[in-house]
Structures are given as C-alpha cells and as structure tokens.
Amino acid sequence: xxxxxxxxxxxxxxxxxxxxxxxxxxxxxxxxxxxxxxxxxxxxxxxxxxxxxxxxxxxxxxxxxxxxxxxxxxxxxxxxxxxxxxxxxxxxxxxxxxxxxxxxxxxxxxxxxxx
Amino acid sequence: xxxxxxxxxxxxxxxxxxxxxxxxxxxxxxxxxxxxxxxxxxxxxxxxxxxxxxxxxxxxxxxxxxxxxxxxxxxxxxxxxxxxxxxxxxxxxxxxxxxxxxxxxxxxxx
Numbered sequence: 001x002x003x004x005x006x007x008x009x010x011x012x013x014x015x016x017x018x019x020x021x022x023x024x025x026x027x028x029x030x031x032x033x034x035x036x037x038x039x040x041x042x043x044x045x046x047x048x049x050x051x052x053x054x055x056x057x058x059x060x061x062x063x064x065x066x067x068x069x070x071x072x073x074x075x076x077x078x079x080x081x082x083x084x085x086x087x088x089x090x091x092x093x094x095x096x097x098x099x100x101x102x103x104x105x106x107x108x109x110x111x112x113x114x115x
Numbered sequence: 116x117x118x119x120x121x122x123x124x125x126x127x128x129x130x131x132x133x134x135x136x137x138x139x140x141x142x143x144x145x146x147x148x149x150x151x152x153x154x155x156x157x158x159x160x161x162x163x164x165x166x167x168x169x170x171x172x173x174x175x176x177x178x179x180x181x182x183x184x185x186x187x188x189x190x191x192x193x194x195x196x197x198x199x200x201x202x203x204x205x206x207x208x209x210x211x212x213x214x215x216x217x218x219x220x221x222x223x224x225x
Contacts, residue, residue, distance in 0.1 A: 031211045042202065042217035043158070050210060058212075090157060094211050103148055103160035104213060 002027040006091050006107035014115055019078040021110050023091030031094045032074040033104060034058075034066060036087040043090065049074055081114045088112070117141040119216035121203050126222045131193050135201050135219045137186045143208030149177050149188045150202040152218070158202055162188065190221075198223045 004025040013019050023032065030051045035043040045058030047066040055066050063085060065077045078085055088111050092104040118140045127133040139147070146165040150158035164170055164179035164186060176189040190197055200220050204213040 033212075035215075040217060043204075043215040045212065045214075048212060096211065099145070100165075101146075101163040102211070103150075103163060104211070105160070106157040108157050 004091060004093055004105055004107040006089075006110050008110060009108065010111045012113045012115065013081055015081055015083060017081050019081050019112065019114075021076045021078075021089055021091075021112070023074050023076065023107060024072055025091075025093040025105075025107075026072065027093060027095070027105070028071060029093035029095050029105075030071070031096070031104075032068070033092045033094075034064070034074065034076045035090045035092065036060065036085075037090060037109075038087050046076065046089075047074075078112075083114050086112060086114045117205060117207070117214040119203055119205060119214060121201075121216040121219045123217070124220045124222070126224060127193055129193055129195060129223055129225050132189065132191050133193060133221065135188045135190070135203075135221065137188070137203030137216055139184045139186070139203070139205050139216075141184070141205050141207070141214070144181060144205060145208045146206040147177075147179055147186050148204045148206065148213065149175075149186075150204065152200045152202060154199070161201075193223050195223050195225065197221065 007022045033048040034046040049068040091107040094104040096102040149161040152158040162177035174191045200218040202218045203216040
C-alpha cells in the first residue's frame with residue numbers, strides 16, 4: 001500500500017544545531033507540504049512543493065528550508081534550531097492540480113523538542 | 116488573506132447529534148475540507164465540499180454555503196471514538212494549498 005512516512009518520530013536537540021526531518025511518500029504525488037502544529041494555532045504551512053525542483057514559502061517559513069530533488073522526498077531543514085521551533089511537524093502530500101476531491105494525506109508527525 | 120474560525124471546544128453525549136461550525140473569509144475559494152485528528156495522531160480526511168449543499172457519508176455529513184462563507188460538519192449517533200479534534204480547511208484558488216482553522220476539540224461523554 002502507498003504511504004507517507006516521516007522520520008524520526010521524536011527528536012530532542014539543542015539550540016543552534018542544524019536539524020533535518022525526513023518525509024517520504026510512495027503515492028507518486030506531485031504536491032508535498034510541511035506544517036507545524038502548536039496549541040491554539042492549528043496547522044500552519046511552512047513550505048510546499050508542486051514538483052521536482054519546485055519549492056515555495058508558506059506562512060511560517062523563517063528559519064526553515066526544503067529541497068525537492070525527486071518526487072518521493074521533501075526533507076525539512078532547520079538551519080539553526082531555536083526553542084520557538086519546538087513543535088509537532090507534519091508532512092503531507094496530494095495529487096493533482098487543485099481541482100476536485102484531492103485531499104492531502106498526512107504522515108504520522110515528528111515531535112521535535114529544542115532545548 | 117484567509118481567516119477561518121471554529122469553536123475551540125464542544126461536548127456532546129454518546130448517541131446524540133453534534134454540529135461543528137466553520138466560517139471563513141478568504142480572498143479565493145476552491146473547496147473546503149474537514150479532517151479528524153485524534154490526540155497524538157495524524158489528521159485524516161473526512162469530507163470535501165466545493166458546491167453549495169450537503170454531502171453525506173455514513174454518520175458524517177458536511178454542508179457548505181459559499182455566499183455565507185460557512186460550513187458545518189454534522190456527526191450523528193455519536194460514539195466515544197468520535198472524541199477528537201475536527202479541522203476545517205479551505206483550499207486556495209491557485210493550487211493545492213490548504214489553510215486550516217485552529218480546530219474544534221469534541222469530547223463525547225457517556
């Protein structure tokens with residue numbers, strides 16, 4: 001069965017370190033997204049990609065970067081981790097061009113703590 | 116910009132019916148999605164509306180009024196397992212981006 005997987009599921013790191021969260025999907029979806037979820041804010045879009053070599057900034061992109069070198073993967077990098085980036089991170093993917101019933105499918109999330 | 120409002124919390128009794136409202140103000144609109152999210156888990160897709168009216172799927176129904184910027188999710192015959200957060204999300208007119216509301220925590224009591 002096709003799926004979307006995130007790794008690691010949990011990570012603790014220190015401020016100032018570089019951190020990379022992995023996202024891998026086997027649906028062959030063109031569209032991939034990274035969100036963070038914090039109490040009181042819901043899901044907020046960090047970065048997204050509509051295909052290989054395409055990346056775009058979302059609502060809360062400062063301090064984060066992504067790259068899309070193939071269809072399956074969209075790694076999220078925190079350049080220099082800050083305590084404000086402690087959160088739960090979700091990756092999602094979807095098919096199509098924004099028409100019709102094409103929902104985003106989410107990975108199980110990564111809980112990141114920055115001390 | 117986009118603004119999506121949902122009640123923060125709701126409580127209902129097992130076996131009852133509950134309606135979770137969502138209002139949105141957006142610069143564009145290309146569909147509205149409802150997701151369910153149990154504590155500590157990923158959001159899972161429940162329903163999709165792009166035209167006005169009611170979409171029914173088993174115990175869950177979703178309604179949309181584009182002129183009023185309003186949607187609701189109706190859950191019938193509530194079960195304890197329906198205790199979760201329910202997220203309303205609007206897709207923008209340019210592609211596949213979703214903007215999410217903060218979510219409504221539903222507690223089902225026996």
